[in-house]
Amino acid sequence: MTLLLALGCAFFPLCFAALRWALQNLASLRMETSEAVLVASKLVSSVQAIMASTAGYIVSTSCRHIIDDQHWLSSAYTQFAVPYFIYDIYAMFLCHWHKHQVKEHGGEARAAGSTWAVVRGYLHKEFLMVLHHAVMVLVCFPLSVVWRQGKGDFFLGCMLMAEVSTPFVCLGKILIQYKRQHTLLHKVNGALMLLSFLCCRVLLFPYLYWAYGRHAGLPLLAVPSALPAHVNLGAALLLAPQLYWFFLICRGACRLFRPRGCPPPSPCQTRD
Template sequence: MLALLAAGSVFFPGLFLVSKRTLKLLMGWSEADAVVLSTRLVSSLQAVLASAAGCIIVSSCRDVMEDRHWLTEAYILFATPYFLYDIYAMFLCYRHKLLVKGHEEAGLVAVVSGYLRREVLMVLHHVFMVTFCFPASLLWRRGRGDYFQGVLFLAELSTPSVSLGKVLIQKQNSLLHRLNGGVVLVSFCCCRVLLFPYLYYAYSRYASIPVLAVPLVAPWQCNLGAVLLWPLQLYWFCLICRGALRQFRRHPNAPPDRTHH
């Protein structure tokens, strides 16, 4: 257990540092650009690893409640430190964006305060993943429901396209950006928005009960996690839809929208 936690604690920050240094030394990128892209690369790699683990687990569990796979708990332990690392990585991105915009005079307290105000939902999401989802997935479920845990890993399938969209923000009128925007819409809807209703539907089939009866028999941890996480996914999906609609309405020769930098 400790070995996997330690491995994740070294792997994700280490990959970030190696990526940033490589971009600066070999590609000649600025510190700010290297930090932002390295953060996106690490996020995308974590998403690929989580999705791969999810595919393996889901395809291996025929009984959605009783079948087990060693990769379930192993990846939970390995990936948990990522969420703490990512809070700091996002802070670095925010700080460097301020420097690029000429706000060098801002003190650390002001920068941290501004970061927490801007990214409060994402920070709370990450803290919730560590403080609640980690013990719920590793301890409270008592070794049952590996299939459902694998499905939850598949939520990360949408992350690479979201990260790519943030990298391509400077080229909003390009075909690649528009195509990736479509991928973001579809993948986020399927992997984030529809995921929670599917979990309840899958259990209703397993237990041969109506879907609406599942919350009455599901563990309170599952219901609490869904109640807190699903509205957040719906909110982010609404923002994605609003951005896509704005992009669709924009004239092809219009300058890119820089309001979300």
């Protein structure tokens, strides 16, 4: 366990540092610092997402019995990946910091008060994501490693496959950074992001309930009452931010696919 955690602690920051250096120094790229930080962070997130979803697919398809079957990769990848969430909190802050610096015309923070203002702005903007990452480290990781006691690798594998949507989210942010919102690539990516997020994050939870119901011989609507209250509460807490982010994605898709020249809805018609 210690070795896998150490490997994760080294892999993600080093991957970010190497990509950032390459984006800033390779003659064919030569990105500005703020651009290199953003693109490198999104590439690392995409790498982690591809590894997680691949591991999740292998685990979930290997477990015939959804409760008792085990796969070594479920525990191994969980231990390796948990440092990513700590790294990503820092990477998101670094993106926010450089974005603030660009707005300030590249000037350094002049006082501690200015630095704290950037930190407060970051926490205000990314509060839900920071909270999500903290819960993954402080709650989900101990539960998956200790509390499960080797049970339910199938469900953990399915949860890892939720990362399928992440590369599309990351590509969308990169395209927005370069003001490519109205390109065909951005629209295709937006459609794939919407579909993958719906299937792999929102509909994932009803699917897990259905899978357990099939195993236990229960209809879908009877599954919640057959499970302990803390299981339903945990699922609800995990689903809630996914629904919020899915709402934001849908709102962005409406703006993206609105015909040009069509005015946005008035405040009387919609609320942000």
